[in-house]
Amino acid sequence: MATKTLRVDYLTRVEGEGALELDIAEGAVVGGRLSIFEPPRFFEALLRGRDCTEVPDITARICGICPVAYQMSAAYAVESALGIMVEGPLRALRRLLYCGEWIESHVLHMVLLHAPDFLGFPDAISMAASHGETVRRGLALKKAGNEVLRLLGRREVHPINVRVGGFYRVPSRAELAPLAATLEAAREQAVALARWVATFPFPDFKRDYEFVALRHADEYPLNEGRIGSSRGLDINVADYESAFEERHVPHSTALQSVLRGRGSYFVRPLARFNLNHDRLGPGLEAFAAGLGLEPGCRNPYRSILAHAIEVVYACEEGLRV
Amino acid sequence: MEARPRPVVAVWKFASCDDCQFSLLDCEDELLALAGAIDIAYFAEASSTLRSGPYDLSLVEWSVTTTEDERRIRRARADSKQLVTIGACATAGGIQSLRNFADVKEYIEAVYASPEYIRTLAASTPIAAHVPVDFELRDCPINKHQLLEVISALLAGCKPAIADESVCVACKKRGTPCVMVAHGTPCLGPVTHTGCGAICSSYGRGCYGCYGPAEAANTAALARTWQALGADRRSIHRAFRSFNAAAESFRKESEAHGDENPSR
Numbered sequence: 001m002a003t004k005t006l007r008v009d010y011l012t013r014v015e016g017e018g019a020l021e022l023d024i025a026e027g028a029v030v031g032g033r034l035s036i037f038e039p040p041r042f043f044e045a046l047l048r049g050r051d052c053t054e055v056p057d058i059t060a061r062i063c064g065i066c067p068v069a070y071q072m073s074a075a076y077a078v079e080s081a082l083g084i085m086v087e088g089p090l091r092a093l094r095r096l097l098y099c100g101e102w103i104e105s106h107v108l109h110m111v112l113l114h115a116p117d118f119l120g121f122p123d124a125i126s127m128a129a130s131h132g133e134t135v136r137r138g139l140a141l142k143k144a145g146n147e148v149l150r151l152l153g154r155r156e157v158h159p160i161n162v163r164v165g166g167f168y169r170v171p172s173r174a175e176l177a178p179l180a181a182t183l184e185a186a187r188e189q190a191v192a193l194a195r196w197v198a199t200f201p202f203p204d205f206k207r208d209y210e211f212v213a214l215r216h217a218d219e220y221p222l223n224e225g226r227i228g229s230s231r232g233l234d235i236n237v238a239d240y241e242s243a244f245e246e247r248h249v250p251h252s253t254a255l256q257s258v259l260r261g262r263g264s265y266f267v268r269p270l271a272r273f274n275l276n277h278d279r280l281g282p283g284l285e286a287f288a289a290g291l292g293l294e295p296g297c298r299n300p301y302r303s304i305l306a307h308a309i310e311v312v313y314a315c316e317e318g319l320r321v
Numbered sequence: 322m323e324a325r326p327r328p329v330v331a332v333w334k335f336a337s338c339d340d341c342q343f344s345l346l347d348c349e350d351e352l353l354a355l356a357g358a359i360d361i362a363y364f365a366e367a368s369s370t371l372r373s374g375p376y377d378l379s380l381v382e383w384s385v386t387t388t389e390d391e392r393r394i395r396r397a398r399a400d401s402k403q404l405v406t407i408g409a410c411a412t413a414g415g416i417q418s419l420r421n422f423a424d425v426k427e428y429i430e431a432v433y434a435s436p437e438y439i440r441t442l443a444a445s446t447p448i449a450a451h452v453p454v455d456f457e458l459r460d461c462p463i464n465k466h467q468l469l470e471v472i473s474a475l476l477a478g479c480k481p482a483i484a485d486e487s488v489c490v491a492c493k494k495r496g497t498p499c500v501m502v503a504h505g506t507p508c509l510g511p512v513t514h515t516g517c518g519a520i521c522s523s524y525g526r527g528c529y530g531c532y533g534p535a536e537a538a539n540t541a542a543l544a545r546t547w548q549a550l551g552a553d554r555r556s557i558h559r560a561f562r563s564f565n566a567a568a569e570s571f572r573k574e575s576e577a578h579g580d581e582n583p584s585r
């Protein structure tokens with residue numbers, strides 16, 4: 001049986017450097033390799049010996065699109081080691097900061113990176129020629145997310161205001177007040193963006209994934225909760241290594257994470273939505289269903305809808321804070 | 322009248338966090354106008370159309386850490402009329418240059434289960450160590466307004482108007498009380514190039530050196546001031562050894578306060 005190998009040397013419109021090889025025999029894919037050739041930067045090694053207060057500033061540099069995710073993970077890890085719980089208004093402001101990042105980062109992903117695939121454009125700039133209003137709306141929404149980051153983090157990328165134990169400086173009530181109007185307007189734009197995304201042609205494709213995400217007792221999870229899955233996993237974050245294994249394969253500088261004894265799993269907004277849709281509130285859950293995103297969705301193409309719903313959620317949660 | 326052809330621009334990356342190139346996409350108000358003024362021919366993280374050179378301007382966001390990088394940067398240089406490095410990785414080696422002070426083999430073993438799969442150089446080096454660079458835009462991350470200034474100026478044939486001052490000067494101009502004098506907070510502002518707009522002091526913390534060394538920075542005098550404020554040798558060592566650890570004056574000052582690698 002002859003096997004053909006399709007190779008994409010450089011995957012575009014994704015963050016990080018990667019290539020993909022697919023082995024095809026008799027019209028079916030029989031094997032595949034995702035090779036991340038992004039050179040290693042050795043964060044795990046270079047963090048050794050640093051002061052614990054420096055860690056959030058350093059881990060931010062893992063990714064310039066979602067630095068808050070790495071700052072929050074680092075701050076929570078250090079606080080957990082020190083036995084500190086950040087609660088009350090400081091915890092709420094951390095949620096607000098993270099909402100800003102969700103808006104900025106999810107919209108970048110949806111409008112500038114992912115949408116061109118559905119509509120057959122090489123990039124968002126050429127897409128803007130015929131979808132100008134939508135691209136401009138996306139950019140305005142992204143800007144709103146960045147405004148939240150700029151106030152709470154003092155700069156949009158690699159914020160300087162995240163500190164073990166809270167913030168270096170908490171903005172005043174008067175500084176925070178204008179964000180309400182920004183987020184009100186952003187919510188309207190997010191709803192419109194979600195409706196636009198819902199019109200995309202989604203291939204009819206389903207896989208039997210195990211979805212893994214944080215699950216919190218009473219809120220849609222951002223920073224805290226237990227690690228849950230659609231097949232009954234329910235563990236403390238600290239027990240991560242007992243349930244997950246990170247493997248090193250020859251063709252990739254990125255470690256591959258699997259559930260011990262079960263194999264690969266699905267993360268990010270679609271997984272979070274599937275595990276936490278009942279924490280979005282009845283209005284937003286119904287809105288998602290109206291767009292064609294039902295709990296238990298196993299179509300990976302529809303993950304862009306889960307991104308859209310989370311952007312609306314981030315605006316609403318930001319307003320609540 | 323025939324329209325002038327738009328300048329052809331390429332954006333390159335390797336070992337970096339992607340932010341500096343995404344600063345282009347962060348120009349929410351300017352992006353579509355910018356895209357109308359320049360022809361972005363190669364920007365893998367933003368477009369699946371990748372056109373080969375020559376390019377009028379290449380923006381390079383990465384430090385060189387593999388032999389493949391060395392080959393690619395020479396190709397980028399050969400294909401480009403002007404080449405600009407953006408950010409601390411491309412200009413000073415970035416946070417990953419901490420390996421330069423350690424045993425890279427030990428770093429690989431600390432992170433990877435199968436060290437034999439990893440091919441990397443012993444040091445993370447700036448682009449200017451490999452090819453001539455027309456302009457270096459520093460900071461971690463770069464300031465998007467400065468990026469727009471650099472692109473516009475170079476394509477117009479001018480020198481970019483990037484102020485050559487320390488963070489300290491930016492604080493004084495704005496009237497922000499000095500965190501070191503008023504609160505005794507150690508700050509790298511006197512020896513760090515500005516560009517961020519002295520943001521840390523405005524939020525009550527000391528500058529931690531994202532932009533890298535200012536021109537003629539007196540790092541030794543600042544280290545003495547830190548000592549007087551109670552900072553120990555190891556803190557001073559670590560302060561100079563971060564995102565711009567491989568920049569000459571920061572490297573020397575960190576070595577003056579112990580050459581032990583903070584990662585051990």
